[in-house]
Structure formats: C-alpha cells, structure tokens
Amino acid sequence: MARKRFDDSNCSVARALNQVGDWWSLLIVLHAMYGTRRFVDFQQELGIAKNILCDRLARLVENGVLKKVDVGEHGSRFEYRLTEKGRDLFPVVIALRQWGDKWNPAPDEAPLDLRDRATGQPIQTVQVQNAEGKPITVRDVFVSGEPTLGSKKDPA
Amino acid sequence: MARKRFDDSNCSVARALNQVGDWWSLLIVLHAMYGTRRFVDFQQELGIAKNILCDRLARLVENGVLKKVDVGEHGSRFEYRLTEKGRDLFPVVIALRQWGDKWNPAPDEAPLDLRDRATGQPIQTVQVQNAEGKPITVRDVFVSGEPTLGSKKDPA
DNA sequence: AGAATAGGGTTGCATCTTAAAACCAGATTA
DNA sequence: TAATCTGGTTTTAAGATGCAACCCTATTCT
Secondary structure, three states, X not given: OOOOOXXXXXXXXXXXXXXXXOOOHHHHHHHHHHOOOOHHHHHXXXXXXXXXXXXXXXXXXXXXXXXXXEOOOOOOOEEEEEOHHHHOOHHHHHHHHHHHHHHOOOOOOOOOOEEEXXXXXXXXXXXXXXXXXXXXXXXXXXXXXXXXXXXXXXOO | OOOOOOOOOOOHHXXXXXXXXXXXXXXXHHHHHHOOOOHHHHHHHHOOOHHHHHHHHHHHHHOOOEEEEEOOOOOOOEEEEEOHHHHOXXXXXXXXXHHHHHHXXXXXXXXXXXXXXXXOOEOOOOOEEOOOOOEEOXXXXXXXXXXEOOOOOOOO
C-alpha cells in the first residue's frame, strides 16, 4: 500500500516530515544551502535518479520550500532557489549535521567546519534554550497544561 | 530497485538521515521523548503497521538511538527507551517542530506550548548562533577553507 | 482449571515507490 | 548541420509499505 501521509496530522512534526521527511528532500535543501541551483548539479552532487529528483523538486516547490525560476536567456533553463521557508530549515539541517558529526563521525575525515562570516569563528552547537538562554534537554521540558514530558514516564 | 543508502556517505547529514531520515523513525523518537516506551503504545499513537514498527524499532536499537529493555516481571515484556544518542536528537526534533508550527500551522489548534520546568517559561526558538551567541542565517555562514556558502552562488 | 485477552512479533499478499537506464524535445555549441 | 546540454518522461525490476491473519507466551477472568 501507499506510504501513509501526514498532511492533516495534528502534529506539526508529522506535517513537517510530510514535506521534507523523505530520504532526499532534506539533502536537496542542504545542497541548495550550499549554493546548488541547477537540476544537473543536484543530480550529479547527490547521485539521485532523474525521475526522483524531478519529483522531489516539484514537491518542494509545491510546498513552498523552493521556487523554480526561469533563467532561460531565450527559453527553458531553470534554477531552483530556496524560499524563506526553505532557508528557515537552516537550524534543522545544522542540528542534524551536528548530531551526525557527534554520533556518527566519518572514520577518516574531519567534520565540516562551518564559520560565521562576521566573526570568522565556528558556529555554536545548536541547542534548545530556555527563556534565559540556558541549554535544556528533553527532561527539562513539559507541555503546558499536560504532565511533564519526563516525569511519570521518564524518557530513557 | 532498492532505496539508496548513505551509510558511508562523506556527508554527516546523509549519514544521519540514514539512521533517522525515514518517515517513521523521527516520529518514533518524538513519541519516545513524550514518554512512550511500549510497543503497543507506539503502535496506537502513531497508527503504524506492526511489521514496520518492528523494523523501525529494531533499526533504531541497532543504531543506538533506542535501547530495548526487558521489563518482564517474569518474562517477555519490553520497553524501548531513548539512549543519550537518541535524547541528543532533541534540538533536531524541536527545530523541526518549530519550523512546522511556523510554516504549516494547524488550521484550528494552537501549537504545542513547550516550557522549561525550571522557569515555567516557554522555550526559545532554536537558532544557529555564532560564537557571540548572535543568531545567524545560512547566508552568514561559510565553510572554512572553501568559498562562502552564499557568495558567488547566493542561496535563494 | 480452562477460556479469554494482552503483548510483541512474523508471514503473505497487493500496492506503491525507487533506481537505473533508455528515450525525447527544445536550446546551444561546434 | 551535427553533436551536446538541459530538464524531463517512460519502462522495468526490485524494494518498501500497509493491512490482515496468525503465533506464542504471559496474564486475567470466570
């Protein structure tokens, strides 16, 4: 049977995964953040089948993550660029990259060294912070109006 | 043909997606963060097929995101709990939730109000920060030793 | 004790999705 | 005009998914 869809789930994480939660979409967004814009470039960099790339690009455009821009001097040449919605996935991508670097480091090479242009310094680890800016974990959080996330049924 | 795997990709995002990048895995982790531990509870809350749930739980255990704990008073009763690696996905999940809340809000209901237990205040929006703690976007970042992410080929 | 039920799976089958490669048509380039 | 580049669509085979039906081991009910 078909994959289950979460378009109308009452969980925003499920709905988000519905848009960028498959194997390729987030990688496409990642490469778009690196500056890739052209169909052929995505295809080469990702090693993705053309039909799948077509489908994913179309879906990302449909969901407003990318926009398809006609840059044809005379006709049919396109670029896929991030929208603000797409650029807003930056924290998600970075958090995922840092998680991957921490828990599944490449055996040989050093992780990507991302730096802030203004300071030249490496960026910080993405964290969840409380109102005072202090980093917190899943155990420090509760859903307002509901029992604590980690109390009666303490995670992990 | 088979889905392409990224186990040995030189990109840590790809490797991360290989572990938690399918439709269900991150939702399972999310619910684990909410306190769900039992097979039947995951099944009911997620509405996932049992064979798929089996497969995903096994894969998450295999990847060290969950651990399977035998809580059988006399025998065969199990709990699936987050490991530290799994708990460390917290920023990813929260960033994704906030992105979903912002860009695909539920038509009717308010987004989940997550609060810090210590202060009682809502948690902050997850951001990428530079060394000074200032939020930065994808355009502010460059890869050390490579051309700026957003310069010659400015994203978006 | 014996029957019914819950927990945690496995198996089969029909349907979707994916990867890979072939094929296409409109611009460009040589 | 012939070869290429771009961005796709089509075809085919192998996987992945969803669903329902079974299974086996505890518990719980009668």
